[in-house]
Amino acid sequence: MSSDTTLTALAAQLELELDGAVELRHQLHARPGLSGDEAATRELVLAALPGGHAATEVAGTGAVVRVGGGGPAIAVRGELDALAVHEETGVPWESRHPGVMHACGHDVHLAALVALARAVDRIGGPAPLLAVLQPREETYPSGAQDVTEDGILDREQCRAAVGAHVQPLLAAGTVACTPGGVNASADEFTVTVRGDGGHAAYPHLTRDPVVTLAHVVVALQSLVSRETDPMSSVVLSVTTLAAGTAANVVPGSAEAGGTLRAMRTADREFLHQRLVETAELVAKAYGCTADVRITRGEPVLDNDAALTAATQPLLASLGLKVATDLRSAGADDFSYFSARMPALMLFVGTHGGTEQLHSPTFLPPDERVRDVAHALLAGYVAAAEQFIPRP
Template sequence: MTDRHLSALAAALDEELPAAAALRRRIHARPCLSGAEAPTRDLVLAALPAGSTTKVAGTGAVVRIGGPGPAVAVRAELDALAVTEKTGAAWTSEHPGLMHACGHDVHLAALTALARAVDRTGGPAPLLAVLQPREETYPSGARAIVEDGILDREQCRSVIGAHVQPLLPAGTVACTPGGVNASSDEFTVTVHGRSGHAAYPHLTRDPVVTLAHLVVALQSLVSRGTDPMSHVVLSVTTLTAGTAANVLPATAQARGTLRALGTGDRDTLHTRLAEVCALVAQAHGCTAEVDLTRGEPVLDNDAALTAATRPLLGSLGLRIGDDLRSAGSDDFSFFCAQLPSLMLFVGTHGGTEQLHSPTFLPPDERIRDIAHAMLAGYLAAAELHT
């Protein structure tokens, strides 16, 4: 059954690619930030085949293609980034300061082509096209969709995602079991001291010097506090303090991110972060307040779904690359925590470009690769759950 559906759907999908490329360019030219994606959602909905449509997560939607029964969800993201585009494309962003710099325009076009092919040709299971908002920021759109219960109501059995990856050569797909993206948490540390004249530091409690020591101390949480074989990242990314050169301020603040591929490492870092901040601040006569925002969990690809998808990728002419794991994060992980799910990474540039760059612009040909990767995952999931 899978072979029959594979050849028919692949042929139908390829016929949809010119329209998908035109849709991609319209989406790219009109980027919308997280939480304001309704125009993008409506643009995609107009291109999708008629189906049972449910608005979800504020500016998202779920469209069922096919009849009743257990379904396979395929997800694409709606939101763009606050990046000023520098690609020089004829269809460059019409919204100053906003850009599809993460490939979401490609994902949406590919999902539309797949949905239209399934609608025309039929498939082994109903397809649930998930148009997800707020992948790039909190609160997570994937988490909102899971908590809404729509996947349960639609009898969803698996979720498939595919993401462009410029570190991989074009035509290559990483189909990796287990944890492939790290958990992602954000922290803000506020040091409270005593302000005063900069010429009389002995009469103050200097939060700036305290914060400087704190930043250095936090680096030891990874280098000396976790197993060297673990995949853990702690990065301090912003520092804020003071308004005048001759005044020591009352507070100083640092923000940053924590990434881990293991749940145990994640919990350990949370505990040790609070302890180190409190003790370093105390040593300098100050206090420290830590605000920790828990983000995405580890993105954990289902082993059986991964194994079933790999041969189908080869049948579609895609090369299976080496396993790819990174400290990057994606809220697709909330789907993985709910259902057997699979995120595929599809090559675009082979390391000559980066995601979130103002020059990131995969060619339209990559729509086919993403759509075929989605097709392989969809068929594998349908086969597993039949």
């Protein structure tokens, strides 16, 4: 059976699953769980998945479910966790847990994954589908990192991975299918400058860590503007400052924190090195010392070129408008999948720029469940065609 024929048959079956998927979306949205507390969400999804009783637990509160028989499979991910946001949508099915909300569309992603898995279970697909219910996408330690390091994807013979994420910057009906780096690596850093404190009226008798840290912060901005290729996207943002407790006291230390994003691994490693060197040398020039701690987060999310190219025409045949140039300095831990195997992250339009992710009013219309399901379907069929040997 050709990929076009398979796609058409599965798309038709998907239509029959959408009412149930939308109802599931409402249930998930009303009962969100924070990162690490997703067991109830997992059980709700497993009850809707075919073969959910045969789930394999992974990463604590996550699970995988194989649909479609044995042999090499395609992994399709859905995220379980919600955010610490107080919902302000006013819909009848808004969150019943004050201060917790699906403000990033994970409820939509999960419902779409269930619809696709049920369609594959009913009429078959081009390859087995491994539904990956991943915990802790929104926080550290990363759920995707735990899933990929567990070895479950190797044991299940996964040859590629597909994910989709709603994107309010894109208009409804548009799906971004972009080759190469589409999300940046995301690391956090802390710079602690230590000097000699004392009376603020006698600054010459101190080694002022506050003034020193101010010069460190300014110097760090030049790492991006003067030491990286302007055609390569890099972000270094200092977002926190802390020093002192009294107006007439020069403190003994001062601290700054921030985030470092890069679209290329080489830039990421270079800036790690230069961040440490710059902070230490600037501090030394002012008679202080600097300690730099870098917490490594997600790697670059890199879409496989062949898989991207194979998916684009399938998206178009499903009536979706295809964009090929969306990249973001935001991060998603699906990048751990892309570091292990050919992978594809698709961005599905919702609002055209009138809403923001993580907002208390963010609520993609129910129709987007269909769009996300179609996006996952196109990626799944293309991945099977590209990476599963035909008998």
